[in-house]
Amino acid sequence: MVDEVDLGIVVVAYRSRELALRCVESVRRELGERSWCLALVNNSPGDGTTQAIEALREERIVAGDAPRNLGFAAGCNRAAKMLPESCRYLLLLNPDTELRDASAAELIRYLDDHREVGIAGAQLCFEDGRLQPSARRFPSLANLFFSRRSPLSRLLPGNPGSRDYVYADRNIDLAGPVDAVAGAALAIRAGLWDKLRGMDESFFMYGEDSDLCYRAAESGWEVHLVPAARIHHLWGGATSSHRIAASVEHQRSLVRFLRKHGKVSRPIGWVMGGIVSIERVFFRLPGR
Numbered sequence: 001m002v003d004e005v006d007l008g009i010v011v012v013a014y015r016s017r018e019l020a021l022r023c024v025e026s027v028r029r030e031l032g033e034r035s036w037c038l039a040l041v042n043n044s045p046g047d048g049t050t051q052a053i054e055a056l057r058e059e060r061i062v063a064g065d066a067p068r069n070l071g072f073a074a075g076c077n078r079a080a081k082m083l084p085e086s087c088r089y090l091l092l093l094n095p096d097t098e099l100r101d102a103s104a105a106e107l108i109r110y111l112d113d114h115r116e117v118g119i120a121g122a123q124l125c126f127e128d129g130r131l132q133p134s135a136r137r138f139p140s141l142a143n144l145f146f147s148r149r150s151p152l153s154r155l156l157p158g159n160p161g162s163r164d165y166v167y168a169d170r171n172i173d174l175a176g177p178v179d180a181v182a183g184a185a186l187a188i189r190a191g192l193w194d195k196l197r198g199m200d201e202s203f204f205m206y207g208e209d210s211d212l213c214y215r216a217a218e219s220g221w222e223v224h225l226v227p228a229a230r231i232h233h234l235w236g237g238a239t240s241s242h243r244i245a246a247s248v249e250h251q252r253s254l255v256r257f258l259r260k261h262g263k264v265s266r267p268i269g270w271v272m273g274g275i276v277s278i279e280r281v282f283f284r285l286p287g288r
Helices: 017-031 049-054 072-082 103-113 149-154 160-165 188-198 208-218 240-260 266-282
Strands: 005-015 036-042 063-065 087-091 097-099 117-125 186-188 223-232
Touching: 005 017, 005 072, 005 103, 017 036, 017 049, 017 097, 017 103, 017 208, 036 049, 049 063, 063 087, 072 208, 087 103, 087 188, 103 186, 103 223, 103 240, 117 208, 149 266, 186 188, 186 208, 186 223, 208 240
Parallel strands: 005 036, 005 087, 036 063, 117 223
Antiparallel strands: 087 186, 097 223, 117 186
């Protein structure tokens, strides 16, 4: 019988070998002899990321190249299947994150102490300690204009709609329920992950975390932000060379979410989907 593992960590890398190495090293440093394992899927096959991870010769870590850029959701699902079935919790980590100050242990403790919580999100922060938006409300039609990457938010970053979307006025020290947490550092009960069948792979990049949280809530579980678990995040480090394409993909994911969960009428949904599809012809992420 395989011993139960507290934490199975999922990392999906794309053209981010050095960042992924730093992330994995932070896991080894922070978790040490605790019960953990890690699976990394590299969405940029042949760039040396997998070989660099394997060179660490850490028996609790497995890594493998995807056949092509599968996207974040599909990459997470693939990595999760590489982990032992005995994991109690899964922790999704972006390759541009670093664990510090017992953040992963805090997420485990929080889920242990709060049986009603199915998903717990860490508070992301910059290197200098400034906080990043780590929770958000479920997307609505207004978020095509007021989401983090929308054109209006870029022109007027402090507008009330954008602030409300990311809970900007929420008590930053208060742990508790939110609609959704960022997939860059998201802990979920392994049983819930299996019940939900992981992430919806129709989301290539962005929106898959909100969709996962939405489905968890529909299943009767709460989603909480845990400010005491602070994880450093090089915001946009994994997409810095494709910013315009990433913004278009973000809009596409919002439309996908709204259509999937019936937040817009079918005709409006088709019109919005068509507009975003035209944009993607001109601004396309590699691998799409």
